[in-house]
Amino acid sequence: MMSDDMALVREFAASHSEPAFATLVQRHLGLVHSAALRQVGDAHLAEEIAQAVFLILARKAPSLGPKTILSAWLYRTTRYAAADALKATRRRQAREQEAYMQSTLNQPDADTWAQLAPLLDDAMAELGETDRAALVLRFFENKTVGEIAGALRMEEAAAQKRVGRALEKLRIYFSKRGTALPAAALTAAISANAVQA
Structure with a gap:
C-alpha cells in the first residue's frame, strides 16, 4: 500500500487526477482526523485541520520523494497543522478576551x-x-x-x-x-x- 500511495501521489501530481486524490483521502482521512482530534480535542477544529492537511498534500505532492511513507508524512503534517491551529485559537481567544475586558472597562x-x-x-x-x-x-x-x-x-x-x-x-x-x-x-x-x- 505504501508504494501504491506514492503511485497515487505521483498520478495526482502529474495530472491532478481527482480519483487518485480521492482514494488517498479515503485511505488516510481516519488517521489524519483522529490524530488532529487527539491534539485539539474539538471535532470541528479537527475537521478543519484534516482539510488543511489534505490541501497541503495537494500543494506539496510534486515535491514528495518516491521513498516517502505517506501515512508518516500525513501524521507529521497533522501534528504541525494542529499546533498551528491551537496557537491561532489561543491568539483569537486572547484578542476576544482583551476586547471584552476593554469594553467592560470602557x-x-x-x-x-x-x-x-x-x-x-x-x-x-x-x-x-x-x-x-x-x-x-x-x-x-x-x-x-x-x-x-x-x-x-x-x-x-x-x-x-x-x-x-x-x-x-x-x-x-x-x-x-x-x-x-x-x-x-x-x-x-x-x-x-x-x-x-
Whole structure:
C-alpha cells in the first residue's frame, strides 16, 4: 500500500487526477482526523485541520520523494497543522478576551456616573477656560475635533491634545476624591451622561 500511495501521489501530481486524490483521502482521512482530534480535542477544529492537511498534500505532492511513507508524512503534517491551529485559537481567544475586558472597562455603569455626577461641575470649574471650553464643546455639545479646533482657533491636532489633557485633569481631580478610573471609562461616562433631557 505504501508504494501504491506514492503511485497515487505521483498520478495526482502529474495530472491532478481527482480519483487518485480521492482514494488517498479515503485511505488516510481516519488517521489524519483522529490524530488532529487527539491534539485539539474539538471535532470541528479537527475537521478543519484534516482539510488543511489534505490541501497541503495537494500543494506539496510534486515535491514528495518516491521513498516517502505517506501515512508518516500525513501524521507529521497533522501534528504541525494542529499546533498551528491551537496557537491561532489561543491568539483569537486572547484578542476576544482583551476586547471584552476593554469594553467592560470602557462601559460606564450607573454607579460610576453616580460618583462622578455630583463632582463634574466642580471639576469643570477647576479647569482653565480653554480646557473647559474644549470639554463643553466635545461632551456637552457633541462637537467633532474639527469643530472644536475651529471654535478654539487652533489646529485639529492641538484641539485633540487639548481635549485629552483636559480629560486627564478631570481624571486626576476625580481620583483625588476617591473615584479612580481609566481615561477611557471617564470619557465613556461623560459622553453617555453629560447632557440628559
